[in-house]
Amino acid sequence: xxxxxQMEGPVTLSEEAFLTINCTYTATGYPSLxxxxxxxxxxxxxxxxxxxxxxxxxxxxxxxxxxxxxxxxHLEKGSVQVSDSAxxxxxxxxxxxxxALIFGxxxxxxxxx
Amino acid sequence: DAGVIQSPRHEVTEMGQEVxxxxxxxSGHNSLFWYRQTMMRGLELLIYFNxxxxxxxxxxxxxxxxxxMPNASFSTLKIQPSEPRDSAxxxxxxxxxxxxxxFGEGSWLTVV
Numbered sequence: 001x002x003x004x005x006q007m008e009g010p011v012t013l014s015e016e017a018f019l020t021i022n023c024t025y026t027a028t029g030y031p032s033l034x035x036x037x038x039x040x041x042x043x044x045x046x047x048x049x050x051x052x053x054x055x056x057x058x059x060x061x062x063x064x065x066x067x068x069x070x071x072x073x074h075l076e077k078g079s080v081q082v083s084d085s086a087x088x089x090x091x092x093x094x095x096x097x098x099x100a101l102i103f104g105x106x107x108x109x110x111x112x113x
Numbered sequence: 114d115a116g117v118i119q120s121p122r123h124e125v126t127e128m129g130q131e132v133x134x135x136x137x138x139x140s141g142h143n144s145l146f147w148y149r150q151t152m153m154r155g156l157e158l159l160i161y162f163n164x165x166x167x168x169x170x171x172x173x174x175x176x177x178x179x180x181x182m183p184n185a186s187f188s189t190l191k192i193q194p195s196e197p198r199d200s201a202x203x204x205x206x207x208x209x210x211x212x213x214x215x216f217g218e219g220s221w222l223t224v225v
Contacts, residue, residue, distance in 0.1 A: 106155055
């Protein structure tokens with residue numbers, strides 16, 4: 001079945017450091033891929049998405065490229081801020097309409113000044 | 114625009130009591146999802162509905178859990194009787210035609 005594997009956390013960085021959170025997936029067909037972010041005490045917010053191979057999703061300085069050959073969707077940001085401290089979830093949704101998101105276990109990012 | 118609205122935001126209840134969580138999806142959305150988040154298991158899909166019909170309830174832990182969607186603008190997740198291991202954050206989410214799924218802010222349940 002479909003599944004998502006993302007790197008274990010926590011990830012601890014200093015402000016302005018480069019961020020990579022790895023995400024790989026297993027799926028049949030051509031799923032859509034997502035990154036969601038959860039700030040402390042809040043729900044999940046969509047950060048970015050990509051719906052087909054080689055698409056790049058981007059938002060708030062974060063980027064991720066849909067790599068079908070490596071079944072990956074790694075999240076990157078060139079310079080993190082303290083306000084980026086949160087839990088990041090990689091997720092996929094199959095290409096059948098009305099199906100649910102399947103999430104990775106989440107990676108906690110902590111950025112210090 | 115109003116997002117997905119969940120209630121209650123926080124609930125503390127005693128073991129054995131019935132718990133009802135409520136969700137109002139975004140207007141016009143035709144898919145609704147219930148997820149549970151715990152430290153140990155992360156985000157788990159419990160059940161989802163398309164056009165008010167339950168499609169996949171394989172994630173519902175056991176018979177103590179039930180979910181209904183009587184109309185397009187309302188859903189409930191009920192736990193009866195509740196147990197301490199049910200303590201978690203329960204998220205409702207909705208989408209339209211398989212597009213982006215939007216989450217509510219969650220119901221934080223503690224069973225003592």
